[in-house]
Amino acid sequence: MKLFSTQIVVPVDSNSVLQGALEVKHVLEETIARFNLGSQVSVVETGALGIYDQGVVLAVFPDDVYYGGVKPVDVEEIVTEHLLKGRVVSRLVIDRNLSSRRLVEKETGLSQQKIVLRNAGLIDPQSIDEYIARDGYAALAKALAMQPGEVIQILTDSKLQGRGGAGFPTGLKWEMVAKEQSDEKYIVCNADEGEPGTFKDRLILEGDPHSIVEAMTIAGYATGAHVGIVYIRGEYFMSIARLKNAIKDATEYGLIVKDVMGTGFQFDIEVYRGGGAYVCGEEFALLESIENRRGEPRNKPPFPPQHGLFGKPTVVNNVETFANVPPILLNGSDWFKSFGTPSSAGTKVFSLSGDIVNRGIVEVPFGVTLRELVFDFGGGVKGGKHIGFIQTGGSAGTVLSDKYLDIPLDFASMKTNNVSIGSGVILVAGGDVPLLPFLAEVAHFFWHESCGKCTPCREGTLQIKAIMDSLVNRTADPASLQRLGTLLDLLSDTSFCGLGQAAPLAFESALRNFPEVFDRALAESHVPEACQEEA
Amino acid sequence: MELDNVTRPVGQAQPLSDEDRRFLRELVETNRIEHHGRLSYMDIMFDLEHRYGNSLPGPVLGEVARLVGTSPAQLNGFVTFYTMLSTAPRGKHVVRVCTSGPCHVSGAPAILSSLRQLLGVGIGETTPDGEFTLEGSSCLGICGVSPALMIDDDAYGNLTPEDLPRILDTKRAGGAQ
Ligand SMILES: Cc1cc2nc3c(=O)[nH]c(=O)nc-3n(C[C@H](O)[C@H](O)[C@H](O)COP(=O)(O)O)c2cc1C
Ligand code: SF4
Ligand code: FES
Numbered sequence: 001m002k003l004f005s006t007q008i009v010v011p012v013d014s015n016s017v018l019q020g021a022l023e024v025k026h027v028l029e030e031t032i033a034r035f036n037l038g039s040q041v042s043v044v045e046t047g048a049l050g051i052y053d054q055g056v057v058l059a060v061f062p063d064d065v066y067y068g069g070v071k072p073v074d075v076e077e078i079v080t081e082h083l084l085k086g087r088v089v090s091r092l093v094i095d096r097n098l099s100s101r102r103l104v105e106k107e108t109g110l111s112q113q114k115i116v117l118r119n120a121g122l123i124d125p126q127s128i129d130e131y132i133a134r135d136g137y138a139a140l141a142k143a144l145a146m147q148p149g150e151v152i153q154i155l156t157d158s159k160l161q162g163r164g165g166a167g168f169p170t171g172l173k174w175e176m177v178a179k180e181q182s183d184e185k186y187i188v189c190n191a192d193e194g195e196p197g198t199f200k201d202r203l204i205l206e207g208d209p210h211s212i213v214e215a216m217t218i219a220g221y222a223t224g225a226h227v228g229i230v231y232i233r234g235e236y237f238m239s240i241a242r243l244k245n246a247i248k249d250a251t252e253y254g255l256i257v258k259d260v261m262g263t264g265f266q267f268d269i270e271v272y273r274g275g276g277a278y279v280c281g282e283e284f285a286l287l288e289s290i291e292n293r294r295g296e297p298r299n300k301p302p303f304p305p306q307h308g309l310f311g312k313p314t315v316v317n318n319v320e321t322f323a324n325v326p327p328i329l330l331n332g333s334d335w336f337k338s339f340g341t342p343s344s345a346g347t348k349v350f351s352l353s354g355d356i357v358n359r360g361i362v363e364v365p366f367g368v369t370l371r372e373l374v375f376d377f378g379g380g381v382k383g384g385k386h387i388g389f390i391q392t393g394g395s396a397g398t399v400l401s402d403k404y405l406d407i408p409l410d411f412a413s414m415k416t417n418n419v420s421i422g423s424g425v426i427l428v429a430g431g432d433v434p435l436l437p438f439l440a441e442v443a444h445f446f447w448h449e450s451c452g453k454c455t456p457c458r459e460g461t462l463q464i465k466a467i468m469d470s471l472v473n474r475t476a477d478p479a480s481l482q483r484l485g486t487l488l489d490l491l492s493d494t495s496f497c498g499l500g501q502a503a504p505l506a507f508e509s510a511l512r513n514f515p516e517v518f519d520r521a522l523a524e525s526h527v528p529e530a531c532q533e534e535a
Numbered sequence: 536m537e538l539d540n541v542t543r544p545v546g547q548a549q550p551l552s553d554e555d556r557r558f559l560r561e562l563v564e565t566n567r568i569e570h571h572g573r574l575s576y577m578d579i580m581f582d583l584e585h586r587y588g589n590s591l592p593g594p595v596l597g598e599v600a601r602l603v604g605t606s607p608a609q610l611n612g613f614v615t616f617y618t619m620l621s622t623a624p625r626g627k628h629v630v631r632v633c634t635s636g637p638c639h640v641s642g643a644p645a646i647l648s649s650l651r652q653l654l655g656v657g658i659g660e661t662t663p664d665g666e667f668t669l670e671g672s673s674c675l676g677i678c679g680v681s682p683a684l685m686i687d688d689d690a691y692g693n694l695t696p697e698d699l700p701r702i703l704d705t706k707r708a709g710g711a712q
Contacts (some may be wrong), residue, residue, distance in 0.1 A: 015679050018692045053679075196635035196674035227571075234577070234619050235675055237688055270570055273577050275617025278673055292576040292605075294616040353637035353678040360679055395636055429640045441639045445673055451616075 006041045006083065009059040011121055013047055013206045014238050016056055020071070024056045027072040031079045041083060047125040047207025047242075053359050054094055068094040112377075113339055113347050116323040117363045120207030125242050128249040131210040137255050139326035143218045144263050151222040151329065152178060158333035159345040160325075164190055164281075164318030165393075165422045166498075167411050170325075173315060176305035177223040180313035185225035187216050188309060188316045190286060191232040191239065194278040195394035196445065197425035200349040201319035203361050205232070205239035208323070209246035213269060215322035217256050218329065219315055220267040228269040229309070231286050234276055244271055278449035279499050283316040285451065296453045297497035318423075320349055340366035343412035348424050355382045355430040371405040373426050385430035389514070392427075393420025395442050396502035398509035399435075418512075420505060435517050439510055440468040446503040457500030460491045464507065471518065476525040481518060485511075551594050558586070559595065563602045574603055576613055580620050589625040589668070596622070618672070625668040626661040628706050630654075631685045634671050637678035642695070646682050647671065649696035653703060666707055 010025045025043060032041050054068030058078070065088055067078060074092060081087045123130040131137070143151045156171030177185060189212060193201040205212065216228040232240050247269050250256045256267050272290050279285045280295040287309045289295040308314025324346060328336045337345045344366035350373055353359050357379030364373070370390060374380065381387055387402045392409075397420035407417050414421055429438065443465040452458045467484050470476040488504035495501045511518060551559075566579050579599065583591055591614055600610040614620045632650060634643050647658075654662050654669055661668040677683045680692025686706050691698070 014690060015677060015692065018677075018680060018690055193676055194674065197637045197678050198674075199676050199678050202676050233676065234581070235685065235690075268571060272570075272575050273581070275577050275580070276619035276672070277617055289577070290575075292574060292603075292613060293609075294612055351678065353681060354640040359681075391636060425637075427637050427640065433640050437644075438636065438639055441634060442636060445635055449673060 006063070007044055007061045008041060009044050009046050009061065009121075011047065011057055011059075012045045014202065014236075017238075019055050021056045023072050024058070024070050024075060027075045028058070028079070031075050032083075035079055035084065037079070037083060045124055045126075046122065047120050047203070053357065057094070063088075066094045067092040112363050113365050114363050115327050115336075115339070115347050116204065116320055116349050117207070117361070118327065119211065120203055123208070125207050125209055126245055128210060128246070128253060131208070135326075135330060136210055137214055137250075139329040140214050140218055140221075140255065141261060142329055143221055144261055144265065148178060148222045148224065151218065154329060154333050155222075155325070158328045158336040160321070160328060160336065161344065161411065162318055163320035163324075163348065163423070165195070165396075170317060170321055173305060173317070174219060174223050176303075177225070177313045177315050180306060182313050184227075184310070184312045185223060186309040186312060186314040187219045187223070187225045187228040188283075188287070188290070188304075188314055189216055189228065189230040189319060189322055190281060190283065190316055191230055191236070191319045192274050192281040192286060193233055193236075193319070193423075194274075194281045194449075195396065195423045195425060197353050197391070197394055197427045198351050198423040199353075200351050200361050200424060202236055202239055204319050204323050204349075205236065206242055209239075209243045210250065211323045211326060212243065212319060213246050213250050213256060215325040216269060217260065217267045218325055219317070219322070221260075221265055223313075223315060225313075225315070226266050226268065228267060229272055229290060230269065231272045231274060231280075231290060233274040240271060240273065247271070277451075278445075279451045279497070282497050282499060285497070286316065287314065294451070296451050297499075299496075320424075341408065341410045341412070344410035348409070348421065350424040350426050352378045352426050352428070354428040355385065355433065356380070356426075356428040357382055366410040367408045369406050369408055370400075370426070373409075374405070374428055378426070378428070381428060381430050383430070385432065388429045388431040388433045389435055389438075389510075390426065390428050391506065392425060393422030393505070394425040395445050396420075396499070396505055397422045397425060399439070399506050399513060400509065401513045403513075418509065435510065435514055436468065436472045436521055439507060440465070440472050442506045443468040446499070450499065451497075454494075454496035454500065456491050456494045457496065457503070460487050460495075460500070461503060463487055464491075464503070468507075470525070471521040474521060474525045475528055476522055477527045478522065478525075481511075481522060551598055555595070556598065559598050559602060563599065576603070576610070577617070579603075580614060580617075584620065588627070589629055590621045590623060593622070618670075624661070627666050628686050629668050629670060631670045631672040631675070633673070633675045633677075633681070633683050635674040635678075637674070638681040638683055641681040643682040645696055646684065646694050646699070649699050653699055667703070 012021050029043050032038055056070045058067045058070050078089050081089050119134055152171055152174050160170045161167040162170055191201050220228055258266055260267055274280050277295045280289045282297050283304055284298040285295040304314040304316050340346050347363050347365050349363045351361055362377045390400045392398055407413055407419055409421055447461040447465045450457045450461045464487055467480050488508055491500050492504045562582055566574055596610055597607050600607045632647050654667055656662055656669050658669055658671045675683055675685055677690055677692055682694050683692040691702055
């Protein structure tokens with residue numbers, strides 16, 4: 001192995017490519033060659049760092065300097081000033097506080113705790129050797145040396161709960177599948193990531209695809225399954241390519257497929273793509289889709305652990321849930337429980353979006369407050385504006401006012417405080433964003449994504465959309481808020497699947513937290529004459 | 536190969552050529568091998584859209600149904616469920632504008648109305664020259680750079696209405712970014 005005195009890390013992911021990362025990398029390599037630095041400086045491509053509003057980022061090690069907003073024309077200056085003369089190009093440097101908090105694991109009190117994102121942005125996601133060098137596949141080796149039941153016991157003790165939205169205990173889910181007598185079982189990874197405002201699974205798949213391959217293989221061993229399927233949304237081209245590459249490399253290394261690590265255990269992993277349907281994130285709709293049918297949910301019970309893919313016992317877990325598994329096996333359940341709160345062990349990966357200074361991904365222990373997420377990690381509202389509203393948990397989540405800023409986020413407080421965490425969406429809207437058109441868009445989303453299988457959701461989402469549009473257009477009739485309330489109850493009580501059951505959350509919480517907005521729209525409404533006659 | 540003969544509205548579609556049939560047979564077989572004896576209709580459909588100009592002509596679906604061993608109605612039910620697939624003819628490039636919450640907050644409505652104006656078509660419509668089909672989309676998973684859109688397989692983020700003419704022009708000229 002060659003020793004380089006300086007290493008420049010370029011994060012390349014779908015977001016940074018949009019901002020010109022590949023171009024910058026290309027120019028950087030050229031310039032380094034032109035200045036004959038090739039033997040001292042290495043340029044390393046890595047996965048996403050989870051930071052999106054700093055343009056193309058370059059990290060220089062061991063100097064620990066982060067440059068942001070780098071354009072191809074800036075490269076020569078960085079090379080001649082920093083690399084040749086040792087003078088940092090200060091105009092491009094990103095706030096050190098910010099970079100150390102958001103980009104790398106640092107000891108500072110407010111640092112992120114990286115369990116899920118332990119490798120993202122630090123290793124080349126296309127290199128299995130780099131993954132292995134950071135304890136990759138060591139958890140699988142450890143698991144294979146144990147009884148399957150012991151593996152599940154560690155997970156159960158760790159209190160890991162599903163990160164896909166419902167928070168079901170992962171150990172229990174695996175145990176249910178392990179107990180089933182069946183010659184065919186399946187491990188399915190839910191990478192459909194359709195909840196508006198969520199882009200964390202993409203970061204994991206692009207930045208650390210081997211962690212998913214390893215975790216699914218562990219799940220296979222623990223439950224007695226021999227086939228794993230990853231269902232990835234169709235637009236995630238880079239995730240799909242990197243995951244397929246990881247599967248190929250792990251197969252060549254003898255880490256998966258036939259005779260895993262020489263133990264005789266067999267485990268295949270395949271990739272299926274989604275076709276652009278939010279409901280396919282629902283576990284049964286997802287299984288239907290893998291079975292080449294329309295993505296319509298099935299009746300529950302029986303649940304997937306008893307009657308899942310092709311009618312066989314099936315584990316369905318979210319990408320982030322899986323990514324937690326190898327570190328838990330390596331470090332133990334007590335280590336994992338040392339992060340988070342009594343009701344919620346470990347960390348949560350949040351996706352920050354909207355009118356926030358630092359949009360991007362952060363991983364922090366459960367119990368973090370919205371204030372910490374929005375102001376400390378997010379850098380506050382863009383343009384110094386005040387907060388209009390925050391939607392947490394996604395479109396199927398709650399719309400909150402700034403009164404909620406100091407509530408700790410974990411599974412317990414979700415219930416007591418009516419705050420959704422869901423997939424970890426934190427969408428911030430500044431004070432100048434009107435609430436009702438936003439809610440009309442949310443209504444449009446559910447109407448568009450309803451699969452149409454059951455009447456309350458199919459017809460109800462249409463009615464909610466009509467009422468929201470009439471409030472926006474100031475043509476709402478006086479009884480519309482009452483009708484809206486009835487509809488919302490109806491949907492949450494009688495819808496067939498989670499989509500229809502959770503669709504009301506945004507509207508209920510908005511009515512609760514911003515009643516005056518609705519009242520004013522109603523007071524300003526004039527019902528068009530044509531409609532008055534009808535009524 | 537000349538593809539235009541199969542990218543017209545379903546009603547006027549011509550019978551498949553031998554070359555089409557051979558292509559379809561190989562496509563299904565390759566897919567079966569890749570998925571260890573199972574099939575992924577979705578992968579097959581994406582490949583078909585690439586070949587047949589962003590849509591799935593009726594005769595092609597009929598032949599594929601036969602090859603995979605299902606009924607045309609079942610396959611039609613499948614393809615009409617998923618928004619990335621289309622049985623109606625679409626333009627050379629499909630523009631999918633995200634309208635979901637995070638993009639809405641950062642300016643998606645202005646992006647959408649600019650695109651309508653620039654292209655002169657509404658959502659779901661194709662420009663008369665057959666270049667672009669405009670579609671509204673749910674979250675594309677790139678909310679970190681909202682407002683965002685995708686044209687074919689390429690994503691664009693941090694958009695302002697001023698960026699759009701250049702993006703459309705490069706697409707029209709056949710470039711990616
Ligand atoms: C409408 C709807 C959409 C969903 N979308 C997703 C999704 O995109 N990703 C995900 O992991 N779970 C999603 N879920 C939750 C899944 O049904 C399921 O609970 C989850 O994948 C289980 O994994 P976990 O236990 O690891 O969280 C969705 C649920 C519903 C009702
Ligand atoms: S609640 Fe909506 S998405 Fe779920 S089954 Fe009913 S119609 Fe389909
Ligand atoms: S909301 Fe537009 S990409 Fe996610």
